[in-house]
Amino acid sequence: MTSFWLKIIAVTTMLIDHIGYFLLDDFVVFGIIGRLAFPIYAFLLTEGYSKTSNKKKYLLRLGIFALVSELFFDLVCFYTPKSVMQNGFRITEVYSAQNVFFTLFIGLLAIIIYEHFVEKKIKEYALCTIIGALMLASVLMTDYSWYGIATIFIFHLYKKGNKKLIIGLILINAILAFVVQNYIQSVSLLALFPILYYNGKKGYSNKWLQYGFYAFYPVHLFILFLL
Secondary structure: OHHHHHHHHHHHHHHHHHHHHOOOOOOOHHHHHHHOHHHHHHHHHHHHHHHHOHHHHHHHHHHHHHHHHHHHHHHHHHHHHHHHHHHOOOHHHHHHHHHHHHHHHHHHHHHHHHHHHEEEEEEHHHHHHHHHHHHHHHHEEEHHHHHHHHHHHHHHHOOOOOHHHHHHHHHHHHHHHHOOOHHHHHHHHHHHHHHHHOOOOOOOOHHHHHHHHHHHHHHHHHHHHHH
């Protein structure tokens, strides 16, 4: 399975998840399907880091799409008639959550800093980088929060098929289930199946398609807002 098909699976399951959440009153079946999306995105982020020739440009691209997507994320999450009718309008709501591109941005930035300290053999600073990224995502309340950063680092530290990778993912999903009581996220472990079949190749790819996958996120949020 190429990265192209992993991206197709990720955007499709994400779209199903968001349709169920925003249009079908949090339809649980769609939410279960949607749990596959983020681990695939996290895995592809670490793959992108290892293969890109310009890490700063990669980071900048994620940052730009995080800022652009935030408007549409806030629209669909906090300005729909549904949320206004149920909760009333509170201007502080727009600061209570940030879109998933911020999670990916923080994750990539933390990986870059982490690897710098590892290269310099300053292990304590490398560990502090991971802890700092977990705390930053939690404080900013990015989508998937600390769980997202932890998932990204597990994929970065352990290669696919490694027992430590599987154990690490099971562990953080167990924490999420039994401490935070978010049991449905455990379904995300099923994302390991397509990831394990990844062959390390891009597959079909061009610049328009590359940016199309990025643009899909804000565009589909805006369409859901209109609906």
